[in-house]
Amino acid sequence: MKKLLLLPLLALLVSCNTQEKETTAIQKIAEANGFEYWANVEELRYTFNVKVNDSLRTSRAWTWNPTTNKVSLTTQDSTVTYNHKTEAAANQKIDQQFINDQYWLLFPFHLVWDEMEWEYSEEATAPISGQKLQRITVQYPGEAGYTPGDAYEVYFGEDHMIQEWVYLSGGSRENPFATTWENYENHKGIPIAKTHKNKDGSFELFFTEVSVED
Template sequence: MMKKLLLLALVILTAVNCKKNAEKTITETSSEKEISVLEKIANAHGFKNWSKIEKLNYTFNVDRDSSHFERSWQWQPQKEKVKMLSAKDTVAYVRKEIDSLQQKADQAFINDKYWLLFPFQLVWDQSFEHVVKENVKAPISEKPMTEITIAYDNEDGYTPGDTYKIYIDKDFIIREWSYIASGNKEPNLSTTWENYQTYNGLKIATTHQNKEGSFKLYFTNIKVE
């Protein structure tokens, strides 16, 4: 549950430097149609292959104006083992057994994992409501897409109450998204989802950029076993 962890990434970087026919709205209920939308997004990104994955390594990079930030991860999801490697520190832990000293690393892990595998969080997470709108202008390309608003509750996770708006194409692939911190009405950040690559069946967007080009988040050294 990422919530304000995206904002945390930006803070770290700063520190180191209605027409009814035109738009259809669906609110969260127990309907099979809504659930299938989220499952279709996850499956379009390779979720059915997740159970086969034993190791996932990657480097999380952010370029913001003239600054660069990165940290690398070694993750064994079936065993819940995580190792973070950064310029300042190396931290290894088991997610079910984290202590107060490891919690900061785990917050960073959740942040970076949401950027990497948010389509899977749509079926992993339970603590949100969602609304689907069709034919909505995407924030960067301004192309009409299906918008799904993911609003997390105010109780669970490190930073509860945050909202995401994802924009999917006809194949249920995420092409853009916006992050709205808890308490805000307008997006704190909107970026692309692009440069998709497939690793052992996982379809991953390796690059995310804002409209102005001043912010670029991308993944390197991806290895999936």
């Protein structure tokens, strides 16, 4: 009888241990990226740029005040300011751009901010470098946000800094999109990966004019 009871107990211990590793990995990624300093941020400025085959396709300059939820978008044509919390619906197109752009900038924090499911792997092969790294696979609920069901495979080293990720639109593996996380620059204790490239370098997403005020 004792042997029969032992098997469920072992299964429970293994499950708890796995869950603890997943949660610890997510927390450590956020912490390694300066999450403790986020509460001090009064204003964040950055320009989101996308270059395809050496042609600049997108450039958007943002100013975000996290404490007041005030967001300003500046393009070549105009500047629009709105409250991200109370006026998102009235500015949906711009708000979608804001969410997308700051997601690339601050994804490590979204691991603890957002509701998502995750799975941890102690070792996996990174798609671009071929290195053996740790991996967290995260997926959003089917009804969450502007792009429900999206999933990401996140590859990171022992320092818990992200080196590569794979975007899976709607959670589908039909068209995985992998990019690097590189060119980290520290801003008031928050390291930001300023450059993201695909494997052949034909796509580059990069940030310029990044500043953090506390």
